Each structure stands twice: as structure tokens, then as C-alpha cells.
Amino acid sequence: MIKHLIYIGFIFSVSFIFAQKEQINMDPRTGVNPVNNRLGTTKLDSLSQRDEFKVELSEKTKFTDYKIISFEKDTTYVDTTLAIKKDYKFNYIRKDNFELLPFHNQGQTFNHLGYTFDAVSLYPKIGARAKHYNFYEVEDIHYYNVATPISELMYKAGLEQGQVLDALIALNVTKRHNMSFAYKGLHSLGKYRNSLSSHGNMRLTYSYRSKNDKYQMRSHIVAQELLNNENGGLIEKSIYNFESNDRDFKDRGRLETYFTDASNILRGNRYFLDHEYDLVQKKDSLSQKKFAITVGHIFNYEIKHYQFKQAKKNNYFGEAYNSTILDKNSFTKLFNQVSVSLQSSKILGKLKLFIDNYNYDYRYKNAVVLGNNQYVSQSIHSNVSSVGAAWKTQIKSFALKAKAATTFSGNLNGNFIKASVRYKKDSLLAFKATFLNNSKAPNFNFLLNQSNYKAYNWQNTDFKNELTRTLLFELKSDRLLDASAQITQLDNYSYFGDTIANTQPKPLQYNGTINYVKVKASRAISYKYFTLDNTIMYQKVANGSEVFRVPTFVTRNTIYYANSIFKKKPMYLQAGITFRYFTKYYGNAYNPLLSEFTLQNEVEIGNYPVFDVFINARVRNMRLFLKADHLNSLFSPKKYYSAPNYPYRDYVLRLGLVWNFFI
Numbered sequence: 001m002i003k004h005l006i007y008i009g010f011i012f013s014v015s016f017i018f019a020q021k022e023q024i025n026m027d028p029r030t031g032v033n034p035v036n037n038r039l040g041t042t043k044l045d046s047l048s049q050r051d052e053f054k055v056e057l058s059e060k061t062k063f064t065d066y067k068i069i070s071f072e073k074d075t076t077y078v079d080t081t082l083a084i085k086k087d088y089k090f091n092y093i094r095k096d097n098f099e100l101l102p103f104h105n106q107g108q109t110f111n112h113l114g115y116t117f118d119a120v121s122l123y124p125k126i127g128a129r130a131k132h133y134n135f136y137e138v139e140d141i142h143y144y145n146v147a148t149p150i151s152e153l154m155y156k157a158g159l160e161q162g163q164v165l166d167a168l169i170a171l172n173v174t175k176r177h178n179m180s181f182a183y184k185g186l187h188s189l190g191k192y193r194n195s196l197s198s199h200g201n202m203r204l205t206y207s208y209r210s211k212n213d214k215y216q217m218r219s220h221i222v223a224q225e226l227l228n229n230e231n232g233g234l235i236e237k238s239i240y241n242f243e244s245n246d247r248d249f250k251d252r253g254r255l256e257t258y259f260t261d262a263s264n265i266l267r268g269n270r271y272f273l274d275h276e277y278d279l280v281q282k283k284d285s286l287s288q289k290k291f292a293i294t295v296g297h298i299f300n301y302e303i304k305h306y307q308f309k310q311a312k313k314n315n316y317f318g319e320a321y322n323s324t325i326l327d328k329n330s331f332t333k334l335f336n337q338v339s340v341s342l343q344s345s346k347i348l349g350k351l352k353l354f355i356d357n358y359n360y361d362y363r364y365k366n367a368v369v370l371g372n373n374q375y376v377s378q379s380i381h382s383n384v385s386s387v388g389a390a391w392k393t394q395i396k397s398f399a400l401k402a403k404a405a406t407t408f409s410g411n412l413n414g415n416f417i418k419a420s421v422r423y424k425k426d427s428l429l430a431f432k433a434t435f436l437n438n439s440k441a442p443n444f445n446f447l448l449n450q451s452n453y454k455a456y457n458w459q460n461t462d463f464k465n466e467l468t469r470t471l472l473f474e475l476k477s478d479r480l481l482d483a484s485a486q487i488t489q490l491d492n493y494s495y496f497g498d499t500i501a502n503t504q505p506k507p508l509q510y511n512g513t514i515n516y517v518k519v520k521a522s523r524a525i526s527y528k529y530f531t532l533d534n535t536i537m538y539q540k541v542a543n544g545s546e547v548f549r550v551p552t553f554v555t556r557n558t559i560y561y562a563n564s565i566f567k568k569k570p571m572y573l574q575a576g577i578t579f580r581y582f583t584k585y586y587g588n589a590y591n592p593l594l595s596e597f598t599l600q601n602e603v604e605i606g607n608y609p610v611f612d613v614f615i616n617a618r619v620r621n622m623r624l625f626l627k628a629d630h631l632n633s634l635f636s637p638k639k640y641y642s643a644p645n646y647p648y649r650d651y652v653l654r655l656g657l658v659w660n661f662f663i
Helices: 002-019 084-088 236-243
Strands: 066-069 075-077 100-102 110-112 143-146 150-157 163-174 177-188 197-209 215-230 262-283 289-310 325-344 349-363 368-371 374-376 379-395 398-409 415-425 429-440 466-477 482-491 494-497 506-509 513-527 530-543 553-565 571-582 589-591 596-598 610-619 622-629 641-643 652-662
Touching: 084 553, 084 571, 084 610, 100 641, 110 641, 143 163, 143 177, 143 197, 262 325, 349 398, 494 596
Parallel strands: none
Antiparallel strands: 066 075, 066 143, 100 110, 150 163, 150 652, 163 177, 177 197, 197 215, 215 262, 262 289, 289 325, 325 349, 349 379, 368 374, 379 398, 398 415, 415 429, 429 466, 466 482, 482 513, 494 506, 513 530, 530 553, 553 571, 571 610, 589 596, 610 622, 622 652
16 A cells, blocks of 8 residues: 555656646636636536636636546546535545445444435345445446546545545546546544554556547456454443543543454455447547447456454354454456447437346355254355346437346346436426336345354345335426435345344345335525525335334535635635434444344434534635534534444544646
8 A cells, every 4th residue: 555655646746746727817706717618617506506616727628628437428527616515525435425324433334324226236246235335346437538637636634543545647648548547545543442444445447449439448457455443332331431421531442342353354356348349330520420330348357355353252243163253255256248239319329239147156265064954055156147238319308218137047036127217408407217126136145154153154045036116206406406206115125133232143034015215305595605505305114114224304404605715816715514413213233244234123323413514625726625523522412323332423623635636
């Protein structure tokens, strides 16, 4: 990690020397740039109508020359603005975590305040879901198409001896060769005993397009290592000391935890290639594809290792076979897809037919004999083939998409269908409706698990496919609000049964149908330089609430002042307060051995407000973030938890920045 950071530091020091450009004049009252189409363009926020300004690089360079391309091939642009949404995303996963409840230390896991079922898949995953929030999947990797080299540096202070640094550089070797290198390193000791987070994520991407545009490819290599020390939460006596606000325990390191010698780690390496060639290609006068027949191929090889380690066995997890604990498994997958696409600029749009081959191996070191004729296999492995189709088209203001696939060989059965229609009227209103139906096997750790702890050995051959049916409606309107409504039915829902008193979980399946409704709305109200930004979510579990738990209401409300200051050297300033709250519910308990959340019926969390005070500023291409997290903990009752036995963070003042360089 040190070598990576030194290398990245060198790159950015060079970038800094050559990246400084003159800034164009801004309106000191509104922060608006009068230039309309260059990198200095002001992009108005659809809610507040006052997003912030960008910096011009040259008279010829436009911000649209710096493209960021997603896995789905949607294109956005390098954005140096300072909207309030940037504040919401300024965390170590760099995503808005409105529906997530973080643990006290960055780099730790999140509890769920809400669930979104908008993804489909034919294949189960390794499990250890609590370790995957900072794990870059294929869909999380972005590709770049830039006019000149660019770089970005993100820094945020940690808790007790640490920080997170996410550094990226993207460059065009030629106009048709683009590559990027990024590394995110996180180290944060935490306030409580044995709560260290130490993560590293390396991403390398490369994309190419031939001169005649017939061949294009994109690829990436990712190497990741996510280490967390685990303490099991506070023991009962320490919970009393915490809640009674005992002065002797203001130093949270004095509070006793269940163990101080445990850790888990998730490692992963992936090699990905997606390329296609146009057998037939006809273009119109604007060089847009009018008709094309394309063959494509996707290759994805990935291996993951999960490990739980403990220097000495602990009764917290029950009886053990050995005095020292070392549980390890691995998951290897090799995925290949071959496709043929027909594209037409008319109503047909683009139709893609594909066939997949998926080879997987979920494995432990040896098989285990438990006695009483009970046997736990060494591995689950097979080769699965599937076939499917995808279609999309644009008819006037309507965009239609559909995708379906089903397995036809191998020991995994699965199928899905997902369809959506989107209506957009200029830039004022967009409405989208999505339907999906998905059947797939539960994650592998529900089906097979081995451990030195006796209660954590199982093999389930009778688990059925999980069935998910979802209707999702989304509305985005500058004049009204942004809103979404989700109606979901879950059959054969898999979960880990657990209680606080008995920490020996069992993988179970719910034999009924869970009916889950979620409605979320966002609206910002502005007056002069003040804005009130509101997001509220309502949830209801009509059937199955005994195993599927969510709070009824979740809200986040931010009031802030925003304005440009200083005439000669403009600075855009935001200052405000964010209020967060969710109603009381039986939040799931965290199990560090499995890196999973488990059902519990003894402790309710929530019904506690959190106030954060922030001052954010933008100077040229740099955004500064200063936040007093959980300010009200200085005087409020100590009743704040992320999960049973795991307190949420106390008040802490943290500084961070995001800095873009254009070379």
C-alpha cells in the first residue's frame, strides 16, 4: 500500500504543478458563470436551481470532452461543482447512504434502513454481504474518455490515527486509447477497542476504439483487500457504562468488548474484458450508427477469499474444535458471454441475443465429518449455461428497455425478466416504470459453511430459489419533486436466525410471501441564498415482518446557506445543518464471523435524532468539506446504536477535500 501511495503522490504533485489555470469571472452574488458551454459552465441543480460553478480550462476545451462511461455505457462528465448532493456522497464508499446506517468507524459495515430491489441476476454470490459495501463489483467500475489527462484526489480524515485517500488519474494515450489508474486506501483505528479498518482498492481500466469505429473494447483489472478488526460489540456492563454517560468511560477505548483478537478479511482479484465488432455498419451524416450487425464477447475471471481469524476461541460463538480459530473459504468464477446484436435507428432500436457460460467453485480446504452421519462437503462447483435477450429503443419521448435470461444446463436454476419504460419531457419532467421478476439460488454461505466453531457448520440441499417480483415507479421533476415508489414481493426469503442471547445463527428460509412497500420523496425549497433540502421515506411490510425488518419512517433534512464570496478570487460557500432520524425498529444484529446481519427480537434501535453541522467550500477545482458529525451527542442521552451492542459514533470534527486537476 505504501508503494502505491508514494506513486500516486508523485503523479498528483506533477499534476498539481501543470494543472493550475486562470479562472473566469463569476457573479459574486449567484456564483453563476456567464459562459454557456465550456468547463466554466454553471449546471443548475434540478431542485434548488443553484448548483455551483466550474472552472474553464481553455477557450477550446469543453467539459463534455471529459467523459465518464458506466458499465451500462451511460455517459456523464467530470463535474467540479459543489451541490448539496456532493456532501451526501462525501464518505468512504462515495455514495449517498440515505438508506444505510453506518457503524461508528469508517470502513466498517452498514445496517439497512431500506432495501432496493432493482437488480437481476441468475447466479448466487459468495455471501459475507457486510464486507461488500466498499468492494468494487463489475458494475462499479467506470471508464474514461478524456481530451487531456485529468486526475482527482479525495481525502477524508479518519477516526483516531487514520484517513481515506482515493486517487485517480485518467489519460488519453491517443484519441482512441484511454486508460485510468485509481487506488483507494483506508486506514482508521476507530474509537472502540479492536475496531481498526484497513482497506485497499486498486482499479486499472483501458478502453479502445478503432479508427473506423467498427471495433471497440474496454477492460479492467481490480485488486482489493478489505481488513476489519472485530470486537463483537460492547458487553452488557459496558452498555450500562455507555448509556449512563459515566465520565470514566469518555475514552471509548476503556469500554470492554466481547473480544480483542478477532478480524475478518475479504480479498478479491478480477480480470474483465468486454469487446465487440461491427460486421455491418452504416452511418448517417452525423456519424451516428443507422444500421449495424455486431458480435460481442464478455470475459470475467474473478477470485475472492474470505477469512475469519481469532487468536483464542471465545464462548461468544459457542463450542469450538480448536483453541485458535482460522476459517477460510474461496470463490472462483469464470464467466463468458457471446452475443449478436442488430441495431437500427428506426423503431427496432437495438436487439441483442446472448449465450452465457458460468463456471464457479465455492470451496473450503477439506470436507468435514460432524458425527451422527452428518457430513459437510468441501465445495459447491459446477458449470452453468444460460441464454437470453436484451432490447432497447427510443420512440419519440419514450425510451423502452427489456432484458430476459434463463439457465438451461448445470445444477443452478434461475431466470429473470426486467422491463422498463421512461418518458421524458424536455428537461422538466421524467417518469420511469420498471418491472422485474427474478428467480435464483440463495448465496453460497446459506448453502454451505465450515468453521472451527461447531455451530457454524452446515450444508443445505433443500433450499429453494429466492423469488423476487418488483414494481418500481420513479418521477423526477424540476417543478414538483423527485419521488419513487417500490412494491416488492419476496418468496423463499433467506435469512440468518439469531438473537442477542444466542449468537449461533441458523440459515433459514421464510415459507410465506413477504410484501414490502417503500415510498421515497425529495424536494428542495429555496429562498434567496437559503435552501431547505428534504428527503423522506415511508416503508411498510404488510406480510413477513417477523423476518424482514425496516423502520417505518426515515428522514433527512438539510437547511443551508450557499453563496459566492470574494470578488477577485471567487469562493462558493455552503454552511448548514443536516438532521437525520428513523423510527424505532428491531434492527438486525451483526455477526462478525459470517460478516452477515442476523435476525434478533430483543433490542430496538432508532427513535434518536442526529444533527451534523457542516461548512463546505469550493475554490477553483477543489471542494473542501468540514463537518461536525453528531454534534448533539455532546449533550443528548446516549441511546444511539447502529446495531445491538454497537454504538453509533460520538461527536467528531472531520476535514476532507476533493480536488480535480486538468493537465
